[in-house]
Amino acid sequence: MGLRGDMAIELARGSTKVELLADQTVSNPHMSEPAFVWTGSELTIGEVSDIRLFGIEQLFEVVLDDNSTVQVSASSKFMMKSGDRKMAPELAPGDALLPLYIEEDNYGYPTYRIPGRAAKHKIYRLMAKWKLGSPLGSGTVVEHIDGNRKNYHPDNLKISINKRSRKRSTKNRLVKPFKDAQKFLDECAAASPLMAKIVHKGRRTNHKVVRVTPGPMGEVYTASVRSGDSVSVSGVFLELPA
Numbered sequence: 001m002g003l004r005g006d007m008a009i010e011l012a013r014g015s016t017k018v019e020l021l022a023d024q025t026v027s028n029p030h031m032s033e034p035a036f037v038w039t040g041s042e043l044t045i046g047e048v049s050d051i052r053l054f055g056i057e058q059l060f061e062v063v064l065d066d067n068s069t070v071q072v073s074a075s076s077k078f079m080m081k082s083g084d085r086k087m088a089p090e091l092a093p094g095d096a097l098l099p100l101y102i103e104e105d106n107y108g109y110p111t112y113r114i115p116g117r118a119a120k121h122k123i124y125r126l127m128a129k130w131k132l133g134s135p136l137g138s139g140t141v142v143e144h145i146d147g148n149r150k151n152y153h154p155d156n157l158k159i160s161i162n163k164r165s166r167k168r169s170t171k172n173r174l175v176k177p178f179k180d181a182q183k184f185l186d187e188c189a190a191a192s193p194l195m196a197k198i199v200h201k202g203r204r205t206n207h208k209v210v211r212v213t214p215g216p217m218g219e220v221y222t223a224s225v226r227s228g229d230s231v232s233v234s235g236v237f238l239e240l241p242a
Helices: 018-027 123-132 163-172 175-191 193-199
Strands: 008-011 014-017 032-038 043-064 069-073 077-079 085-087 101-104 110-113 120-122 140-144 157-161 207-225 230-233 236-239
Touching (some): 008 018, 014 018, 018 207, 043 123, 207 230
Antiparallel strands (some): 008 230, 032 230, 043 069, 077 085, 230 236
């Protein structure tokens, strides 16, 4: 994979340019950063490391229907919404790339959604699961240390177990009705494109390719990810070396 230096990787600490990360790696060779990773079936967190200047290659500019652009080398592989992978020169107008859906809920918490599904999940819970190294059990409480709901960096999350809350939730059987309702919404969205449009409140669900333009030779950067095989770059997923 080769990225132009001003392309940004979506990290837990925010979207950060690759060339800046490469500069930081020079002074700290063992540096790694938690980032959004697609495993092929789910969104998770993986550690991106070994961010460095790779060399000089021909660049391709991929323009998407939200007017954003991704500039990569010919060997870069994009994750498609269909589950396939395509290198930049293979992309065609109308191809749907796998996007990273992030938006805020009514309480100001950033959430993510798996493409094709209606359910929204809080990002800080995803980060807490990665920090803990295991799924969050019933009664797990996650707090933002600085009080900022938008700061979901693992260092800003305090994880604890509220046994009283866990017992009350189990006793009142509050979890199952919510799961049943969400399952119903997911089934409706899968069964009918029209219903999916209603459930998703009319939001565009694809990052579609408008055009791919071969560009000049230029410096490209690469990186490695320890978990999964693709990482979010400028809102879409690209395969990284193992």
